[in-house]
Amino acid sequence: MCRSCSIYCIVPPVVFEQIAKNGNAEQREWAIETVSRDHSLRVARIQNSLLRGAGPIRADALAGSDPGQPKRTVYDAKNLEQVTGEVVRAEGGPAVGDAAADEAFDGLGATYTLWYDVYQRDSIDDSGLPLDAIVHYGDRYDNAFWDGQRMVFGDGDGELFTRFTIALDVIGHELAHGVVETTANLNYWQQSGALNEHVADVFGSLVKQYKEGQSVEQADWLIGAGLLTDNVEGTGDKPAALRSMAAPGTGFDDDVLGKDPQPDHMDKFVQTTQDNGGVHINSGIPNKAFHNVAMELGGNAWEKAGAVWYSALRDPRVKPTARFLTFAKATGRAANRMYGDGSPESKTVANGWKAVGIKI
């Protein structure tokens, strides 16, 4: 197959459309492999449709008419547990001086930008979904989440947590849950749930790294840095964060909260029924694998490591019940597709998983 020109030299787009709709797994695998050799925006959008599975390719994917602009609206819950409220900032509007509203607005924008600029994904659902957020949710509410339609941010209790909009990787993490929901749709339980958390941490961190222009060496690889108050103690002399992708288990070490429980190797996998079977705990294992791969590849983590992970997330063999090994193998196949069998990138991906006890 011609690698130097667009696949349209050879295969008309309608063929890919038919495969996306009616192809069997093998045909889709071929189509995915073929289109992944072409890095033009137009082709990337067809690839997204193929990887998403059945369903027609959007007409505008072929027309290339997507503006690449986020459509953001921020609402104020006024400290009630409600997901509707007064609009405090909408697309095109100026900063309003409410830190939570402005941080939410900017964070939605930074997240949209990573997905669109780097992965040619048009919003959470790859169909331009408007990005809504509600801030000041609940009374001293210690959480942030994507509820399937919008981002919800609490102000934190002030004792352990400050406002949840303060950390860009938290916003990127939550919106990545939306991306997972519209791709592999990993069940939020046990290993598939820990993978869901892992993917959210990866892209949450990448949103921040891309925004700050950080190389793998410059990135802090922390999740939730700045979110915990000064009351919470970090490990050693480091400020506290919730999780560390570089060194799982070292996010915090505090008298009240205890110690960050994340393992960094399959030998330390934690069996529990709490937290949906430890989804926020065992995610440390794939997090460390991603960090290993990114560090060895060097440069910017969103370029190669992030692209491999995003491709794996859309691999038809990664089902909602996928376990670590299934996903790890999908990253290996993605690296083979993108960089060639036996390429340094493929070896790096395999080594990254091997170091955490997963052999692909």
Add this chain to the structure above:
Amino acid sequence: MAGNGLRIEFQRSGGFAGLTMGTTIDTAELPPEEAREFERLAESLEKSGAGDSAPPGKPDRFQYELTITRGDQSRRFQLAEQELTPAARELVNLLVERARQPRGD
């Protein structure tokens, strides 16, 4: 309650942070007004039929586990934040408030 207290063991897990917090209350040790409020909300939860099995998890939402003991009878409830009735939400918020005692006490 014929002099019998109501005991609630409470634990919250999940959320973005994935941290677990909890508390145990015994209404016999609470001021009467507070005790009555817990009684009312616990009864509402018991009658609601909710919480017999763990509901499917949603990303970064809280999960709650409550064990309500009256005399020698205990019943365990597993609840998900996104499926709470208004009364259960009120109960959970009261328990979170109690679990959130200031540091260094």
